[in-house]
Amino acid sequence: MKQEIELSQALAFHRFGWGRRYDQRALPAGSRAQLVALLLDDAENSSSLSFDDLPASRDTLKTWFDYRREIKAIRARKQEAGVEKPKSPSRQFLLGELEARFDADRMSEIGFGERLVDFWSNHFAVSAINPRMAVIAGPYRREAVRPHISGRFEDLLLSVTRHPAMIHYLDNQVSMGPNSKAGRRRSKGLNENLAREILELHTVGVNGGYTQQDVTNFAKVLTGWSIVGPKARGGTIGTFIFRRFMHEPGAQKIMGKVYDQRDLEQGISVLRTLAHHPATARFVSQKLVQHFVSDDPPKILVARVEQTFLNSGGDLQRMYETLLQDTNSWQPELRKIRRPYEYVVATSRAFNVRPKPKNLFGSLKLMGQQPFRPPSPQGWPDVGESWIAPDALKTRLDWAEQVARRRPSRDVRALARDILGPLLSDETDLAIARAESAKQAMALMMLSPEFQRR
Amino acid sequence: MSSKAGTWKFNDMNLNPEFDRRHILHMGTGLAAFGLIPRLASAAGAPDPRLLLVNLRGGLDGISAVMPVGDPDYMRLRSSFFSDVKSKGMPLDLDGFFALNPELKTLHRLFRKRQAIIAHATATPYRKRSHFDAQEVLESGFPAAIKADSGWMNRAISGLQTEGQISHNLGLSVGHAIPLIMRGPAKVLSWAPQILPQSSGDTIDRLMQLYQARDPELATALKMGAQLDAMAPERISRKSMRGRGNLKALEQVAKGAAKLLVRSDGARIATASIDGWDTHANEKPGTGRLARLFRALDKLVATLEQELEPVWNDTVVAVVTEFGRTVNVNGTAGTDHGTGGVAFLIGGSIKGGRVIADWPGLRERELFEGRDLRPTTDLRALIKPVLTDHLGLSARFVENDVFPESSSIKALQNIILS
Numbered sequence: 001m002k003q004e005i006e007l008s009q010a011l012a013f014h015r016f017g018w019g020r021r022y023d024q025r026a027l028p029a030g031s032r033a034q035l036v037a038l039l040l041d042d043a044e045n046s047s048s049l050s051f052d053d054l055p056a057s058r059d060t061l062k063t064w065f066d067y068r069r070e071i072k073a074i075r076a077r078k079q080e081a082g083v084e085k086p087k088s089p090s091r092q093f094l095l096g097e098l099e100a101r102f103d104a105d106r107m108s109e110i111g112f113g114e115r116l117v118d119f120w121s122n123h124f125a126v127s128a129i130n131p132r133m134a135v136i137a138g139p140y141r142r143e144a145v146r147p148h149i150s151g152r153f154e155d156l157l158l159s160v161t162r163h164p165a166m167i168h169y170l171d172n173q174v175s176m177g178p179n180s181k182a183g184r185r186r187s188k189g190l191n192e193n194l195a196r197e198i199l200e201l202h203t204v205g206v207n208g209g210y211t212q213q214d215v216t217n218f219a220k221v222l223t224g225w226s227i228v229g230p231k232a233r234g235g236t237i238g239t240f241i242f243r244r245f246m247h248e249p250g251a252q253k254i255m256g257k258v259y260d261q262r263d264l265e266q267g268i269s270v271l272r273t274l275a276h277h278p279a280t281a282r283f284v285s286q287k288l289v290q291h292f293v294s295d296d297p298p299k300i301l302v303a304r305v306e307q308t309f310l311n312s313g314g315d316l317q318r319m320y321e322t323l324l325q326d327t328n329s330w331q332p333e334l335r336k337i338r339r340p341y342e343y344v345v346a347t348s349r350a351f352n353v354r355p356k357p358k359n360l361f362g363s364l365k366l367m368g369q370q371p372f373r374p375p376s377p378q379g380w381p382d383v384g385e386s387w388i389a390p391d392a393l394k395t396r397l398d399w400a401e402q403v404a405r406r407r408p409s410r411d412v413r414a415l416a417r418d419i420l421g422p423l424l425s426d427e428t429d430l431a432i433a434r435a436e437s438a439k440q441a442m443a444l445m446m447l448s449p450e451f452q453r454r
Numbered sequence: 455m456s457s458k459a460g461t462w463k464f465n466d467m468n469l470n471p472e473f474d475r476r477h478i479l480h481m482g483t484g485l486a487a488f489g490l491i492p493r494l495a496s497a498a499g500a501p502d503p504r505l506l507l508v509n510l511r512g513g514l515d516g517i518s519a520v521m522p523v524g525d526p527d528y529m530r531l532r533s534s535f536f537s538d539v540k541s542k543g544m545p546l547d548l549d550g551f552f553a554l555n556p557e558l559k560t561l562h563r564l565f566r567k568r569q570a571i572i573a574h575a576t577a578t579p580y581r582k583r584s585h586f587d588a589q590e591v592l593e594s595g596f597p598a599a600i601k602a603d604s605g606w607m608n609r610a611i612s613g614l615q616t617e618g619q620i621s622h623n624l625g626l627s628v629g630h631a632i633p634l635i636m637r638g639p640a641k642v643l644s645w646a647p648q649i650l651p652q653s654s655g656d657t658i659d660r661l662m663q664l665y666q667a668r669d670p671e672l673a674t675a676l677k678m679g680a681q682l683d684a685m686a687p688e689r690i691s692r693k694s695m696r697g698r699g700n701l702k703a704l705e706q707v708a709k710g711a712a713k714l715l716v717r718s719d720g721a722r723i724a725t726a727s728i729d730g731w732d733t734h735a736n737e738k739p740g741t742g743r744l745a746r747l748f749r750a751l752d753k754l755v756a757t758l759e760q761e762l763e764p765v766w767n768d769t770v771v772a773v774v775t776e777f778g779r780t781v782n783v784n785g786t787a788g789t790d791h792g793t794g795g796v797a798f799l800i801g802g803s804i805k806g807g808r809v810i811a812d813w814p815g816l817r818e819r820e821l822f823e824g825r826d827l828r829p830t831t832d833l834r835a836l837i838k839p840v841l842t843d844h845l846g847l848s849a850r851f852v853e854n855d856v857f858p859e860s861s862s863i864k865a866l867q868n869i870i871l872s
Contacts, residue, residue, distance in 0.1 A: 129730075170734075171734045171735040171786055171788070174735070174785070174786050175785060175786060176785055178785075183785070189784075189785030189786075190784060190785050191734055191735065191784055191785055191786045191788070191790070192734075192784075192790050192791075193734045193790075196583070196584075196791075200584055200586070206584050206586060206587055206599075212582070212583065212823070215583075368629075368631055368646075375511075375729055376511075376512075376585065376729075378585075378586060381631070384671070385632065385637060386631045386632075387631060388671055388672065388675050389627070389631050389632045389644035389675060390643055390644045390645075390675050390676070390677075390678035390679035390681075391643075391644040391645050391646050391679060392631065392644065392675075393672065393675045393676050393679050394676070394679035394680070397657070397658070397661065397676075397679075401657065425668055427664055427667045427668050428664060428668070431660055431661075431663070431664045434660075435660070436656070440656070440657050440660070443657055443661075444657065444660060444661060444664065447661050448664060449664070449665065449668045449669035449672060452672065453669075
């Protein structure tokens with residue numbers, strides 16, 4: 001009995017969290033049911049975590065607009081030579097966000113909630129593809145995603161879709177209906193990007209049964225969903241605003257349903273319907289199980305989570321509960337690969353190291369996961385074959401040796417046993433024992449299959 | 455590996471509606487039986503072909519890259535873009551009908567030198583507009599998106615590996631992760647510019663032992679990673695990495711990949727990708743975003759030509775993208791996902807100097823679904839002769855294993871110099 005709970009505790013940290021910290025021992029849970037309760041609490045706590053010393057997206061955007069205005073003014077006055085140009089705020093904001101996020105992750109108790117923030121931020125991915133996106137990609141996670149990870153999928157969807165980061169990333173702030181007041185002054189105005197990605201990536205999925213016409217109609221519904229720009233027309237700079245003069249008037253039919261509401265209500269209604277669509281239940285459940293359990297998620301587990309989604313109207317805590325209560329989630333084989341960020345956080349916790357944000361940023365970029373910069377609206381890939389590549393693995397090893405060089409641990413063998421518990425294999429234990437130096441032992445532990453997978 | 459059968463919709467290219475994933479899983483056993491016409495790669499003077507495929511992710515706007523200036527509808531539909539281009543420079547004439555964006559200088563020079571073929575109104579068989587599925591079809595080599603787990607280049611590599619003849623480090627994927635096009639049974643190298651100091655050989659050996667006992671997947675990856683270090687280009691200094699963003703990084707990528715392709719014991723089939731072509735807003739092919747991307751692409755081609763010089767006559771660089779874009783400019787001065795687009799074949803092995811385009815026209819009734827350039831050449835028709843005439847794969851192998859269900863797609867003639 002004791003062995004089983006030891007294994008479950010190890011998996012709770014390793015599979016559902018960021019991995020044990022060097023100073024952590026047993027969790028106050030004598031049964032799997034108690035562990036599940038702890039994990040669910042962890043999720044709720046993360047959703048209410050606030051970062052008071054970080055600027056809100058409206059403030060970072062305003063700072064960005066001010067900076068742009070100054071640069072333009074300097075150029076206009078042709079005073080480039082000799083004038084001290086202001087520095088772009090983007091990098092500083094990005095590093096600040098990275099630091100805060102990294103600290104929250106490495107200091108979290110188990111980290112299930114933080115893993116969920118990461119998961120949902122990736123599902124509803126935005127990317128720092130340019131300096132303007134760079135100042136709001138970080139706040140987006142805190143403002144739009146985090147507060148809703150324990151609530152309902154519908155609320156999460158509405159929240160992310162109305163955040164300036166998503167609107168801007170998918171070019172919706174200037175999309176206008178051809179028959180809208182603004183559109184009639186020009187010949188065209190529609191941009192399909194946001195509508196398409198909501199259907200394909202956020203809700204029903206590419207096989208969800210929508211057509212090109214549905215995409216176009218949904219794009220029309222979303223016209224007017226915009227952001228207040230530097231001229232502060234209609235609201236506070238950098239906040240969401242609905243601009244009626246850009247909105248395509250009239251009812252629209254999407255996936256067999258007609259939406260005849262007006263203005264903002266029309267889009268909200270579509271999103272609500274999508275949030276409860278059976279294809280959404282399936283697509284989202286599949287991704288959730290794939291993220292935590294296996295690249296090839298067990299069909300029966302996906303079906304159960306899907307059923308919970310449908311029965312509860314998209315209650316995320318209930319879905320997590322279904323996931324956590326299933327024996328499929330607690331198999332001892334570690335099949336998922338830790339993505340670079342997960343690997344770095346796990347290392348930080350296990351060895352009590354805290355890379356400087358600038359170095360952290362550079363290392364993650366080299367490992368193929370530049371912070372806040374996923375390659376597309378699809379987010380970072382979630383399957384091993386995307387991350388297990390010769391070059392990537394070599395980079396992880398090079399980084400491990402760097403870390404080991406700077407902070408060699410004293411008793412790596414004991415540390416391995418503490419961190420991994422029953423997940424530690426005899427072969428890894430032996431390799432560590434036979435290492436020629438503490439540095440090498442650390443590198444071997446970090447690159448061991450048990451540490452690279454979860 | 456799972457065996458979920460995929461489903462896909464019957465489309466206008468007359469493909470087998472029962473085509474599904476189970477069919478593909480059975481194919482793997484047949485690979486060794488096919489293969490290339492036997493050749494002794496080590497014999498002096500024997501051809502030793504290289505293929506590098508550059509994948510432009512996001513959907514390149516073909517009509518901005520290769521402008522159909524001879525088509526009066528182009529001027530009507532894209533006047534704002536054309537003005538933007540003209541404000542920066544003169545389009546580079548190709549054949550009186552088509553002209554290149556002025557940033558593509560190297561491509562133009564190579565075209566004039568008969569070392570580049572430009573294909574227009576070309577596409578894969580995919581007819582919807584999802585990046586994800588379109589890229590899958592482009593990379594898998596199958597006629598539809600069925601959640602394939604291997605890519606056509608990987609399968610081509612398998613065909614080239616007959617017993618003991620060719621080094622097993624044949625395939626090279628440039629970048630941090632291996633894309634679908636290079637995934638499959640054949641093991642490939644991956645490489646990306648590095649700036650960390652190297653780890654010690656002894657640690658690698660011990661780690662290798664550990665992986666061999668516990669984790670075959672990691673073992674394979676580590677083995678190739680270690681081999682790569684032995685061959686890899688010199689360390690790139692931190693300073694040069696900081697350069698002008700994309701341009702500098704791409705230059706390093708080209709140099710590194712070229713070094714690995716030139717070596718006698720190096721790679722032969724490689725792939726790299728450039729992101730950022732999804733120009734939904736403010737496309738500005740003359741003075742803005744797309745112009746910058748063209749400049750970077752042209753720099754990549756120029757660097758490849760320079761660095762691959764010793765083997766240029768044996769080289770094909772293929773430039774492809776998952777789909778073209780809408781013919782009309784959208785409401786945000788950009789273009790949306792489309793269908794027909796362009797592809798380039800560049801290299802000393804190419805019988806170049808012409809534009810391959812069965813031009814469908816740009817009037818509304820001539821467009822695909824009223825919005826996109828109608829594709830009139832299947833991309834596979836362009837790639838097939840590269841696989842057979844340049845790499846030496848048998849036509850039967852290409853049809854059965856590399857591009858399954860493509861027997862109706864006839865390979866284009868006069869692509870490769872004999």
